[in-house]
Amino acid sequence: MQLLTEYREDVERVERFNFVSRLTHWGHTVTFLLCLLTGLILFLDGVDWLAAIFGGYNSAGLIHRISAVFMTLFIIIFIIFDFKGIKAWIKDILSFGKNDIIFILKFPLEFLGFEVKMPPQTRFNGGEKGNSILTPTCVILLVLSGYIMWFPAAFPPGLVRVAYPVHDIAMILSTFMVCMHGYLGSFHPGSGESFWGMWKGTVRADWAKHHHPIWYEETYGEKKAE
Amino acid sequence: MANLTNLYDVSKCTACRACQVACKNWNQLPAAIEPFKGNYQTHEDTNGDTYTIVRFIEHEDPVGGVTWNFLKYQCMHCSDPACMKVCPRGAYSKTEWGATIHDPDKCIGCQYCTYACPFGIPKYREREDKVAKCTLCADRVEEGMQPACAATCPTGALxxxxxxxxxxxxxxxxxxxxxxxxxxATIYGKLELGGLNKIYILTDTPDKFGLPVDPKIPGQIPFWQDIVQPYFGWLIPLALAGSAVSFVTTRLLANKHKENKKGGHE
Structure with missing residues (x-):
């Protein structure tokens, strides 16, 4: 059984994600998972075995904080070194329209493996736009509420009390999205090349033409804006 | 076992602060020296090394001049404590006779309790990275003695x-x-928060002593503990289960259509 789509160099490939995007993405993958696993120790109550993996409750807390600082740093690196990329990303997310709604409505069938004819998509399809809105919003909320919980004495008590449920809700929503995103970006056969787009940076041109025709035309096609 | 409790009679208190000293002495707490703030109160509030303080609350009256309201302030040993509810490590427990005690071995210093407590009692002890508070001298009481503060009070206020x-x-x-x-004059602690394991006899209304008139656990805390924590988390196993189902069905359906399609991608 094939898990990932084969990476083929013998066909034409186009760039999908630049180095900074990929660094931020995988940096956040590692720091998010570390924060999640160390954080779940307190969320779930009584999972001593999970705490033991990280060397006990105190060192799990330390790992949680160190990972959180790196998570923040990756956001800052992304903002500093690829501000143009963020702007283009946000612009694409905000272009959420009819095609994206149709995509999301039809998506459950594609998710289960049925053949579905999707309307043409921009750089990010409807589902990816949803993920792009929800996950970064949750991560920003996690970072902000996290620092409030880390240094409660520096903030008004009312804000500290709000930070606790916000941290939990943002954790749950982002973990939900990360589970789906992780699966769709790797083992879901329909997503095909998208894993290589984030791992190596390039995708097959024919895949891009099929899955993201609007983006492909604008970036690499005849309508390419010079 | 009946609830054992501490009663504090404001009208008999001379604010000698012997209770404060006895508390420090029994619990072997180092001095926490704070700068002079222009009044007689030793500490602004209880802290990680000071479980109890005597508040000096000044009231200016045009006829009677300046008067003091004294108040010994410490953990109220609530019957349904918010600290116990939020603690992710289960460090808090109630003794069978009513004291709320905190196990420093379990504490990780997250301070959730500090912000959940309607009286702001559990305090962060920086030197140990843990929280600390009054124990109602559970160790003494279980050996048949009185709490250090009550044993030492010279006027019978405690x-x-x-x-x-x-x-x-x-x-x-x-x-x-x-x-x-x-x-x-009124009693405080009889009905508040369903009855505190601490009784005050006040010579005036509670607000004149800086006590919350109708103490409540802040609303965010029950929302967090009773709604978010038990129910929202199910979204995560749902996502994992959905992915697992899709992993199987996509491959089953792909095998079915194998004849009209070849290759890894669409």
Whole structure:
């Protein structure tokens, strides 16, 4: 059984994600998972075995904080070194329209493996736009509420009390999205090349033409804006 | 076992602060020296090394001049404590006779309890990265002694004993005070938060002593503990289960259509 789509160099490939995007993405993958696993120790109550993996409750807390600082740093690196990329990303997310709604409505069938004819998509399809809105919003909320919980004495008590449920809700929503995103970006056969787009940076041109025709035309096609 | 509790009678307190010293002494707490703030109160608030303080609350009256309200302040040993509810490590417990005690071995210093407590009692102890608070001298009481503060009080303002008996005494005392120049005298801790394991006899209304008139656990805390924590988390196993189902069905359906399609991608 094939898990990932084969990476083929013998066909034409186009760039999908630049180095900074990929660094931020995988940096956040590692720091998010570390924060999640160390954080779940307190969320779930009584999972001593999970705490033991990280060397006990105190060192799990330390790992949680160190990972959180790196998570923040990756956001800052992304903002500093690829501000143009963020702007283009946000612009694409905000272009959420009819095609994206149709995509999301039809998506459950594609998710289960049925053949579905999707309307043409921009750089990010409807589902990816949803993920792009929800996950970064949750991560920003996690970072902000996290620092409030880390240094409660520096903030008004009312804000500290709000930070606790916000941290939990943002954790749950982002973990939900990360589970789906992780699966769709790797083992879901329909997503095909998208894993290589984030791992190596390039995708097959024919895949891009099929899955993201609007983006492909604008970036690499005849309508390419010079 | 009946609830054992501490009763504090404001009208008998001379603010000698022997209770503060006895508390430090018994619990072997180092001095926490704070700068002079222009009044007689030793500390701004309780802290990680000071479980109890005597508040000096000044009131200016055009006729009587400046008067003091004294108040010994410490953990109220609530019957349903918010600290115990939020603690992710289960470091808090209730003794069978009513004290709320905190196990420093389990504490990780997250301070959730500090912000959940309606009285702001559990305090962060920086030198240990843990939280600390009054224990109602559980170690002494279980050996048949009184809490250090009550044992040392020279005026009889602090009494330790059966909660029911002390409440009866408090009623009598409040009636006496009301008849003798303190018309607003009242009991605090009898009904507040379903009954605190700490009783105050006040010569005036609670707000004159800086006590919350109707203490409540801040609303965010029950929302977090009773709604978010038990129910929202199910979204995560749902996502994992959905992915697992899709992993199987996509491959089953792909095998079915194998004849009209070849290759890894669409």
């Amino acid at each position: 009494k330790f004993g059966d909660r029911y008996e002390l409440l009866q005494y408090a009623e009598e005392r409040v009636n006496f005070l009301r008849a003798n120049g303190y018309p607003n």
